[in-house]
Amino acid sequence: MNQPSIVVVGSLNADLVVRVQRHPHPGETLLGSGGTITAGGKGANQALAAALQGANVTMIGAVGEDSYAAPATEYLRRAGVNMRGIAAVDDECTGLAVITVSDDGENAIIVIPGANAIVNGDYVAGFDDVLHDADIVLLQGEIPASGFARAVELAGGRVVVNLAPVIEVPKEALLKADPLMANEHEGGLILKQLGVPCASDEPRDIAQALVDAGFKSVVMTLGSQGALVADASGLTPIPTPKVEAVDTTGAGDAFAGAFVAKLAEGADLVEAAHHAARVGAFAATRRGAQASYPGPEDELPSV
Template identity: 65%
Template sequence: MISQTSPASHRTGSLTVVGSINADLFVHTARHPHPGETLLGSGGEVLAGGKGANQAVAAALQGAHVTFVGAVGDDAYTQPALRYLESAGVDLTHVVRFKDTTTGLAVCTVSDDGENTIIVIPGANAYVDATYVTAHTAAITEADIVLLQGEIPADGFQAAINAASNTRVIVNLAPVVEVDRDALLKADPIIANEHEAGLILEQLGSPATSDDPHDLAQALLDAGFASVVLTLGARGALVADAEGLTDIATPHVTPVDTTGAGDAFAGALCAQLLTGAELADAARHASRVGAQATLTHGAQPSYPDRDAELPHV
């Protein structure tokens, strides 16, 4: 296991992230290629990534005490993948380094307009299954919030939720993979973009009848979620719960790279909830953190700490 002994100060609440750790290989190009087309690009730099790691770093930088449950390999990508988790003070006691295994790798292509496409190779993340998660149950039961994504095996996802029976669970099911219905419905909130929301509704057997964000959010509530946060990119976000639907504005910025902006939002949302913030207020802050994250290349290197001056709506 990997030890980490330099947590950031002034933190409130505890968050355990059960998720993926990747190295991100970045390629920059004027536009995304069409099928069968070859384009010249630039870059080739390797940065830290993985949706789980991204969200953990974002939350830690925003003041949460974060513990990570995950896995890495023992290849050249391992140290770049761990760099920001370590510097942000995330507790890596429950991260195991597997011999003769590759660390998760994401190949990210970023166009000049800031849009990205990503292909993920799971590597060691595939080991974060039910057996692995069960062996690290203490990190889950001791947390105030447990945060999950869709980049670990489905049985590991379910084991984490089972272990969090008395703990608030937040899920950003990205990518949208097939998971146990009852486990998924424990999410409070479920965080999704519009495309993911439609896929989640299909998985739950309640296909969307409208692509309007308000209708999607209400459909997710009707499907059984206690609360919903839809991320809408430049249009902000939408919070839905028993109190109704609340539109969340986002700052108007000119993005340089949108990679990991949604993860910055998710991590910042959790950090705010740990301070006692209401869901809508947490989403307002998270939208500013997410906007800030688009102003610099890369995912984790772009995340602001709690002292950063964030863009205003």
Template identity: 65%
Template structure:
């Protein structure tokens, strides 16, 4: 395959593509406990693919760099990406299984997720180098933590535009590359783990303090998502609280990825980080009102919830 060249306003997502196996339970089981559940459907997922679809459905020019396996799960993993309009010329099929996420959703909307890398493990430095021109020409390169560290590091090294990193899960990557994030996008738990990885562990749990400490570690900007409490944007001007609409959560699976995709879509369109985060909070809230990950994401014709006083 030949990459379609990117443009100054394009987003290149270098990340994971999964098939999601989703089950539902009244509550999450305790260790050693067996519960009866429902569901069992297979749907499209993977943090990279989720974020690519979220951005593409909002009108952004998106190119996906990733891999699926040679199994029957691949079609399920790509169904929404194909429909979203994202460029898939840098998505290849490799021998073996497609990445798999096993998701359990409780009645309160909270979820647990176990990820099996599968084909995503092939997205290493050599794989990324095959798409160097596409990454170099991108306006924004968006990365997560579900591909090999050398692939992650190489993508950052190739990027000549803005780098946005949602290091989820928090895995060991190059410290120099990680600090290129503008912004670093994390939740509270991930923020603390990033600090620990950088050799600056903290017992602080206050989000404002965590964002300030991350800025002190050399990140030019930080966005910390806080679930129903919205988000915090930290930059050279200080901290800005981002409210989120009040919604009845049905399934929070992929809501954080919806936030990330919406954030970069607005950044690519020339909006400020605070403006982009305000929009992203509305998109993330919308996604929480529907089941699934990519299936829950809005398009340009959907009405987003608004923040009320």
């Protein structure tokens, strides 16, 4: 029996990580440390997290023909992710994320798309067979909207969307997400994009408003407060282990990748979210994004 397959259509970046005591105020100069280059990009992060949880993962994306391409794909290669959908383009640089991490573990990120900008509708259409055969197609917001829409159109299985960052995408494509994954800030922006009013900024109200807007299911991530799973049957809170955060960079992507890996195994939304919360918490206890993700040999924290 074939292992269920996950196809991730998304971004690949090289991450330039700088550590600071605190984040600078506008116009302020601070001394930092680090300056190392490692693998990142929300698409690659989530693909890796899923693969490390035992999933059969194929990645569709693009890098440049430059010195950043190798570190951007290093962890995917190690984990055995199928990279047939990753092109190296000579007229674009590999995507670059500049990340500052403060001593309390919080991060701020600036992303330069680079080669990720070519992952448009025409590019994605070249992998129609891969998308049609996938059990789950996982998408984020770091590729062009046309690529996002075409991937949804060609998906033969379940579509899971983590629209981060929140970009303008066709409503009919977005509403096919099952589930939509978002934090409360992103959830509010998605409601605004759909033209749906929500007077409350409470996560429970935002999650319910998204279900009412037409999403079959919603998983709202709440950082150290865990998550919420919302569907027609109601709202279920998902606790997260209490850990000492070292670096939250990529922890949300660890959650998303682990979540779809568990879905592919046949878990329901609540079971998958419980597992994903433990994986995300583990990632926050280590430095970096992909370097922090647990594999099968790692013991996950308990709630």
